[in-house]
Amino acid sequence: MDSTVSSVSEENVWGGGNRPLGASYGKLMMWFFIVSDALTFSGFLASYGFSRFKFIETWPIADEVFTHVPFFHGNFPMYYVAFMTFILIMSSVTMVLAVDAGHRMMQKKVIFYMFLTIIGGLIFVGSQAWEWATFIKGDYGALETKGGRILQFVKSDTGERAALADFAAVLDEERITQLKSEGIWFEDESALTNFSVNEVIAGLKADNNIVVRTETISEDGEKILLNRAESLEKVNDAVRVVEGANLIRNEYGSRLFADFFFFITGFHGFHVFSGVVINVIIFFNIIIGTYERRGHYEMVEKVGLYWHFVDLVWVFVFTFFYLV
Amino acid sequence: MAHEHKLEIFRGLVKFKSNVTKIWGVLIFLTIVTAVEVGLGITKPEVLTKNYFIGMKILNWIFIVLTLVKAYYITWDFMHMRDEKSSLRRAVVWTPIFLVCYLIIILLFEADYIYNIFKTGYVSWNF
DSSP states (O other), rough: OOSSOOOTTTTHHHSSSSOTTTTHHHHHHHHHHHEEEEEEEHHHHHHHHHHHHHHTTOOOHHHHHHHOOOOOOOOOTTTTHHHHHHHHHHHHHHHHHHHHHHHHHHHHEEEEEEHHHHHHHHHHHHHHHHHHHHHHHHHSSSSEEEOOOOEEEETTTOOOBHHHHHHOOOOOOOOOOOTTTTTTTOOOOOOOOSSOHEEEEHHHHHOOEEEEEEEEEEETTSSEEEOOHHHHGGGEEEEEEESSSSSBTTTSSOOOHHHHHIIIIHHHHHHHHHHHHHHHHHHHHTTTTHHHHHHOOOHHHHHHHHHHHHHHHHHIIIIIIIII | OOOOOOEETTTTEOOOOOOOOOOOHHHHHHHHHHHHHHHHHHHHHHHHHHHTTEEEEHHHOOOOOOHHHHHHHHHIIIIIIIOOOOOHHHHHHHHHHHHHHHHHHHHHHHHHHHHHHHHHSSOOOOO
């Protein structure tokens, strides 16, 4: 099982060939990689913590953002993320079972468990893609003020969030998307939002039931609502409508929130994706009997380490992004 | 390669007959911990959100501790850290823990300082 060839006697500490850590070269290098990758993710999560502590009173509440489950309508905070966590832990388990079967040289079992692991990984990546799509699309819409703060809307009788489509007035305005080809060459506009600021303000004036929800979090951990008079005053600061999320602004609150969402879950999703690719390669290697001929399944153990690491990172992302 | 596995978890409280049953046992444990986390995250009991410990809600402390517990079992049982030599274990585990603690402490202190500047200083940002 040695990856390094040794021609020196075992007692010779300086000549190479002895293994003080009792692990093969390949496994050690995988541990090296994992430690460095763990530090990269720690950097991401620590900078997330930095931005969050900096805007501790105005940061979006994750429970209110991630409330969707595919094929179901309604408000299900965290359920889908919990499901994704479970899928990833489950695929980690099938991976250990594959490693365990590899130790006992049971090719058929290794193939079966590797297959399940790959399926789990694919479900996870698919779920994450779906979650990104939902996040980018958004569901309520909001206004942005001059200072880049987000104003959301709430129905004051029920306390439920109000989507812009629920109350915005339809005004007879002409709005043209500024294209590079038709406008000034250095000014380009992305697609227009469904409503203009004027339409939202007119709708707010007409509907007595709608009030503004600010970014600020109260002592009870809830976003502070304005009353009607304050709401009508506050919307005068609005400069644009925000629907959904992109890397510049998002309807959920602090701009950094969406940026960190895209970077942290994106970087993790990329790890899962590359993990699946590596798993597929190893899967075919097992099928064609490469490791039977080699006499050991250490390669499965090495990709297993990587796969568990991806699961490990998700455990932290889950806590710090979704729960805390 | 370590063919023999240490089959005890919880410091010998639970001992499994084979490596496979240990894996399923750890899965059950991790699932319970995740379910507790999600349950607390959805219900948010007031006792835990109203009381603070070192400037952070008790609920968040519980989440962090449970996360570290999960991380421990993933590393120790799924990544077979339990079966590795203690020198490898210490090299892999303590190096990041030291660096990450350092990083978190300086960044969060700095962030809190900026928060106070935004709050009390002559900086207008919420308009």
